[in-house]
Amino acid sequence: xxxxLLRILYGFSPPLHRQLFKWPFVLAAGKKxxxxxPVLNEEDLEExxxxxxxxxxxxxxxxxxxxxLKHTPTGIVVKCHQTRSVTHxxxxxxxxxxxKLEVEYKGEESExxxxxxxxxxxxxxxxxxxxxxxxxxxxxxxxxxxxxFGFKSQxx
Amino acid sequence: MTSKTMWLLGxxxxxxxxxxxxxxxxxxxxxTAEGAVAPPVDSSVTxxxxxxxxxxxxxxxxxxxxxxxxxxxxxxxxxxxxxDGVDRRRLKxxxxxxxxxxxxxxxTKRLTSMPVQYVIQEWDFRDLTLKMKPPVFIPRPETEExxxxxxxxxxxxxxESYGTDLRCLEVGCxxxxxxxxxxxxxxxxxVLALDQSQAAVCLTRENANRLGLxxxxxxxxxxxxxxxxxxxxxPVHFLVSNPPYLLTQEMQSLQTEILRFEDHAALDGGLxxxxxxxxxLVLASKLLKERGRVYLEVAPCHPPVIRQMIEETMPGLLYLxxxxxxxxxxxxVKQV
Numbered sequence: 001x002x003x004x005l006l007r008i009l010y011g012f013s014p015p016l017h018r019q020l021f022k023w024p025f026v027l028a029a030g031k032k033x034x035x036x037x038p039v040l041n042e043e044d045l046e047e048x049x050x051x052x053x054x055x056x057x058x059x060x061x062x063x064x065x066x067x068x069l070k071h072t073p074t075g076i077v078v079k080c081h082q083t084r085s086v087t088h089x090x091x092x093x094x095x096x097x098x099x100k101l102e103v104e105y106k107g108e109e110s111e112x113x114x115x116x117x118x119x120x121x122x123x124x125x126x127x128x129x130x131x132x133x134x135x136x137x138x139x140x141x142x143x144x145x146x147x148x149f150g151f152k153s154q155x156x
Numbered sequence: 157m158t159s160k161t162m163w164l165l166g167x168x169x170x171x172x173x174x175x176x177x178x179x180x181x182x183x184x185x186x187x188t189a190e191g192a193v194a195p196p197v198d199s200s201v202t203x204x205x206x207x208x209x210x211x212x213x214x215x216x217x218x219x220x221x222x223x224x225x226x227x228x229x230x231x232x233x234x235x236x237x238x239x240d241g242v243d244r245r246r247l248k249x250x251x252x253x254x255x256x257x258x259x260x261x262x263x264t265k266r267l268t269s270m271p272v273q274y275v276i277q278e279w280d281f282r283d284l285t286l287k288m289k290p291p292v293f294i295p296r297p298e299t300e301e302x303x304x305x306x307x308x309x310x311x312x313x314x315x316e317s318y319g320t321d322l323r324c325l326e327v328g329c330x331x332x333x334x335x336x337x338x339x340x341x342x343x344x345x346x347v348l349a350l351d352q353s354q355a356a357v358c359l360t361r362e363n364a365n366r367l368g369l370x371x372x373x374x375x376x377x378x379x380x381x382x383x384x385x386x387x388x389x390x391p392v393h394f395l396v397s398n399p400p401y402l403l404t405q406e407m408q409s410l411q412t413e414i415l416r417f418e419d420h421a422a423l424d425g426g427l428x429x430x431x432x433x434x435x436x437l438v439l440a441s442k443l444l445k446e447r448g449r450v451y452l453e454v455a456p457c458h459p460p461v462i463r464q465m466i467e468e469t470m471p472g473l474l475y476l477x478x479x480x481x482x483x484x485x486x487x488x489v490k491q492v
Contacts, residue, residue: 047482048482049297049482051297054411055406056298056481057296057298057401057453057455057481058293058296058398058400058401058402058422058423059402059406059410059414059423060296060411060414061271061273061294061296061411061413061414061418062220062221063221063224063225063228063272063273064221064224065297082238082240083237083238083280084228084237084238084279084280085280085281085282085283085297085300086297086300086301086482087282087300087301087304088280088282088283
């Protein structure tokens with residue numbers, strides 16, 4: 001059903017990876033609500049581990065442990081060195097990749113994109129209200145000052 | 157520092173956003189072994205500026221990973237593990253006096269090529285944060301994979317919750333990374349960890365206490381090459397080790413960080429890199445329960461030699477598998 005909808009939206013046959021919509025989508029917990037994120041097949045992944053120069057293992061002592069993950073069917077590449085543990089970076093890289101694939105596969109229907117846009121809009125509304133309040137207060141203060149002056153000039 | 161270096165440093169500092177005023181500064185008094193001196197600083201330096209300043213300074217003095225070193229050290233002073241974890245606005249605020257003094261003190265240590273892990277006295281290994289202290293060997297990322305492999309294998313053999321009553325022996329525990337990681341994941345596991353270095357034994361015990369795992373881990377100061385171990389260790393389900401496996405001839409070309417600060421005995425495996433591994437395998441053939449396993453991290457050249465050694469001289473053991481790590485260099489070896 002979804003792939004049919006995409007065909008209507010784009011007016012042409014979607015790329016191969018969109019037709020693979022039949023892949024299992026699992027619910028993943030994230031930010032209080034559940035989002036459908038694609039399951040990753042390890043066979044579709046190329047992983048590289050950036051350790052800097054050197055032979056590696058005991059012979060090297062470097063703090064860089066960046067993981068580079070490539071999803072071969074789509075060509076999407078994710079880099080992660082957010083933590084000091086390579087095991088965690090590998091897991092995070094996969095999480096980030098799953099989010100990118102969700103956006104890639106679902107395009108405009110992407111749940112992630114929708115939430116991001118909502119969040120941006122909420123912040124814009126909030127900022128506008130804050131600015132309005134500041135402006136109101138400023139004007140109120142001005143009228144107070146003007147009244148003061150007016151009063152003083154009436155004294156003999 | 158030569159006058160040319162001083163001039164260059166002056167030019168670099170003037171290009172800073174907000175500019176550091178050289179006319180009013182506090183000079184850090186410590187000198188490094190090569191005479192490298194910390195750059196001058198004034199009290200308005202922000203975290204961001206300090207990161208850049210020290211990265212440039214490390215580069216100037218040929219310190220490896222200049223930007224990463226600067227980032228990790230300053231994040232640590234600000235109470236975080238990585239600079240990403242520090243609030244964006246915080247990075248633009250001036251450092252407090254205490255923070256600034258701390259940053260300058262720690263970064264000056266890094267100028268001596270002291271590994272970052274020793275400078276900040278901690279590092280992460282899988283789910284754990286461990287205390288680090290020279291000269292105890294700093295756990296490598298490749299060894300995180302060894303632990304992953306052991307856990308995966310144990311789940312295959314004993315089921316998802318690892319079965320009941322599991323006992324393990326670790327040879328060469330260092331900071332306790334492997335043992336503590338396994339204990340963290342397998343509540344019913346009991347471990348005996350050995351190291352020939354008293355400093356390592358103390359550090360492993362300290363890390364066990366910090367993690368509340370001291371009741372499940374026994375640490376002994378023993379040398380697998382020399383001491384009579386059989387009376388001190390009962391039979392175990394499996395043995396794990398990241399033993400010294402470098403060839404003696406490889407030792408001289410190591411980074412300054414390693415040569416100057418880490419225990420060479422934790423690295424040097426003798427002429428063929430197999431001296432400790434050989435002793436571990438002999439011990440394994442006597443200590444392992446029926447169908448017990450040995451998991452070892454070894455050098456890339458070792459697996460075929462080890463296989464041959466086992467087939468020819470250790471009839472009680474069977475060579476099972478070699479797995480490559482992520483970099484396809486180091487290998488993990490399994491025997492039963």
